[in-house]
Structures are given as structure tokens and as C-alpha cells.
Amino acid sequence: MTTTRVVLVGGGYAGVLAANRLSQRSDLDIILVNPRPMFVERIRLHQLVAGNDDAVEDYADILTDRAELVVDSAQRIDVAGHRLRLASGASLGYDHLVYAVGSTAPVPATVPGAAEHAWPLGEWESAQRLAERLAQIPLQAPIVVVGGGLTGIEAASEWAELGRNVTLVTGVLGPSLANDGRRSVTKRLRKLGVSVVENATVSQVAGNRITLRDGTELPSAVTVWTAGFGVPTLATDSGLSTDALGRLLTDETLTSIDDPSIIAAGDAASPSAQPLRMSCQLAMPLASHAADTLLARLDGKEPTYLNPASVGQCISLGRHAGTIQMSHLNDEALPLHIGGRLAATIKESVCKGTLSFLAKEARKPGSYFWPRGGKRQKRYQLHRPPARLRGTQNVATDD
Ligand SMILES: Cc1cc2nc3c(=O)[nH]c(=O)nc-3n(C[C@H](O)[C@H](O)[C@H](O)COP(=O)(O)OP(=O)(O)OC[C@H]3O[C@@H](n4cnc5c(N)ncnc54)[C@H](O)[C@@H]3O)c2cc1C
Secondary structure: OOOEEEEEEOOOHHHHHHHHHHOOOOOEEEEEEEOOOOEEOHHHHHHHHHOOOOOEEOHHHHOOOOEEEEEOOEEEEEOOOOEEEEOOOOEEEOOEEEEOOOOEOOOOOOOOOHHHHEEEOOOHHHHHHHHHHHHHOOOOOEEEEEOOOHHHHHHHHHHHOOOOEEEEEOOOOOOOOOHHHHHHHHHHHHHHOOEEEOOOOEEEEOOOEEEEOOOOEEEOOEEEEOOOOEOOOHHHHOOOOEOOOOOEEEOOOOEEOOOOOEEEOHHHEEEOOOOOOOOHHHHHHHHHHHHHHHHHHHOOOOOOOOOEOOOEEEEEOOOOOEEEEEEOOOOOEEEEEEEHHHHHHHHHHHHHHHHHHHHHHHHOOOOOOOOEOOHHHOOOOOOOOOHHHOOOOOOOOOO
8 A cells, every 4th residue: 555654743732633633544654753752731831840740641642553753853844855854863754744843932032131040831841940940949939920821820820829929920911811801810819829010021030030121129039931932943944934923824724835745733833824822722623624634635625724713711720710711713702701619620621631632533533523613713715825924923804
């Protein structure tokens, strides 16, 4: 039997789901490249730091046994030669490539002292280093979390619940939340003893304090930077078209606008330069769609357009409370939320459910299902943006 080789770059939520879904076809040779031999549950990295979860899973439990795992890091995609160059010096030829390298959590080079003194949280290695650092300081030593997005809120709550002395410094707390959802988060943060400093911009980070733009100094034994996501530079380094952040620019089938053999999924995808919110919740429907695009092409059919629905934002506030912010299908927050212990239970079952979805797709490829967005969610359908729009984040929509 002639086989077609599919190489997936990145073994996170998107890469694993896509690999599993592709295993429906027995004529595919599936290779997954990831820098670590185990799956990282990024959505639990704040728990890894708190010491109540290891945030890893054995690939044997969630990845199809049809996929070969190559523990290595991709350095460049040789687009013309259909070859992936790896950090080890090896290379892999491919017929199709799934780009699922996820996102990163950079510390900004523009804030004086941040590169030297601030600690990132968003990747497994950085979360490990942070856990080690926190173990070295007394329980009452001040910790400053910079960034009031969902990662910052979850991290501040988790650590305050341990009795840590946490200050959360941000412009707006929970900018993606509706007012009542934000109030619920604020109330819980207060109860946990987190000091929230809003409308603040950090202008300097030192080893024992941070300075705000208005001159206020706050003591900080450990400053954790959670503001903003970045993405790996693999697509840019390989000369592929990306949006301003470096996500791979695709059409609405998730196919690269440069090369039909490259398909993107998860946080690293930028369909029509209008990327979805970086989240595990949307990374998996994107991955399922990316796999379906490839499967359709292999069957000689037209792939369909992307149209995933959002259901809301699930936020843990320590182990005993949470906020579930309900949303419209297009991910806009609704004035509706669930709070308290029930929300914590829902959030925990969502985290567990994510792994179950992956495992089920490994056992029964093609079974993963996610609601589609319907009319409200109609996205700008673009095959190839005009040259002037490439490298930008926004294009006009017909929504
Ligand atoms: C603390 C924290 C809490 C979060 N909580 C939530 C939440 O509650 N809900 C939610 O929806 N989202 C949450 N997120 C966001 C969520 O984790 C990401 O959106 C999600 O992981 C994206 O999935 P992905 O598969 O695209 O990327 P990832 O999960 O980041 O996986 C990408 C994989 O690709 C690998 N990779 C990168 N570069 C290369 C390369 N060059 N070669 C080979 N492999 C490479 C990476 O090492 C990684 O293993 C949270 C994030 C953090 C940091």
C-alpha cells in the first residue's frame, strides 16, 4: 500500500487531536514532533507551581498508537523541499504538514528589568523553574502577578489559596469577562486575600520590587509575568506568511496561504488574519477542522470552512471556587455566569474532559464533535489576502 506521510509539529492539545483524527485513514504514516516525551497540560501550569498537579500526561494514554512520536524540536520548514529540519540535525520529509506549535508566554524586552527579574509561567519548563523559586521563599514573601487576564487570575487565586501573599497588577481585570462575571472574580480574589491593583502599568522590575508608571513601588520577592501571549517563530523563520504576532496565516479551511500541503491548528493558526481567542477550548475544534480539511483533500473533496462556536470561559479561582463566564457563539461574553463551588466543579470536569476527548479520539477517530457557530459566527471567507494585508492582524470582515 502506498502511504502518505503527515508530519505534525507540536504535541499539544491541537497536535494530538489532529493526529488522532487523522488515524481514521489506514494509509497515513503519522509522525508527531514534540520537544518533550510527555504531553503538557498547559491549562494546569498554575497548579504545577502550586504543587497540586504535575500538569503532564503520558502520550500512551491520549495519542493514537498509529502515530510515531519524535522527541525533537522543529527548526525550519523547507517548504519547497517538503522537509522539516529538526534541532537534532535530523530531518523529516512530508507530504502534508500540520502546524500546531501553540503559543508562548514571553516576558517583554521593553520593560526595564523584566527580562532579568520577571518569571514567566506559560510553558512547562518555566512553570517548573517558578515552582522551584517559590519553594525557596517564605510563605509570606510578597508575590506580584503581572497581568489580569485569565492566566493571571487563575495563578493569583491558586497561590493565594495556599496562604501566599499575592498582589495582582493589571490594566483591566478580566478584560474578556462581562461585568457580573468580573464582579464574581473580584469578590473571590478579595476573599482569598489577593490585592488587586488596576489601571496600572509596570515600568520597571527589580529583584525585590516593581515600579508602576505613576512611581508607586510594590515589594516583590517574585514577579510573575502573565501579560500577553507570543508564538514560536518557526513559520516566520521558514519564510511562511504570518500575522503580526507570527501565527501562520491561513484561509478558512486552515490551509496556509503559501502552500496547500501545510495546515495549521490551535493557538499558532491565524485564519484570515482573524485568529480565534488563544485557548485550549478553541484549539481542539481548530485541530479537528484541520484534520478534516486534510482528510477531505485526500478523498478528493472540497474542505469546508471553519465555523467553531464558543461556549464560554471557565476560570478556576483556587480549588474551591471558580467563575464560568457564558458567551455568545462568537465568543463575546454574555451577562451570565456561574460562580462559587459549582463553577469549580465544572472547571475541574472540563480539564479532565479535555484529556478524555483526546483519549476518545485516539480510540474512536472521527468521534470528536464540537458545535458549529451558525449564522452569527459567519467568518470572512478568504482564500488569499491581497499582498498589502499580509503580515497584518486585521482585515475587513463582511460579518
Ligand atoms: C496557566 C495557563 C492556564 C490556561 N488555562 C486555560 C483554560 O482554562 N482554558 C483554555 O481554554 N485555555 C487555557 N490556557 C491556554 C491554553 O493552554 C492554550 O491556548 C492551549 O494550550 C493551546 O493549545 P495548542 O495545542 O495550540 O498549543 P500548546 O498546548 O501550547 O502545544 C504546542 C506544543 O508544540 C510544541 N512546540 C512548540 N514549538 C515547537 C517546535 N518548533 N517543534 C516541535 N514542537 C514545538 C510545544 O512545546 C507544545 O508541546 C491556559 C494557558 C496557561 C499558560
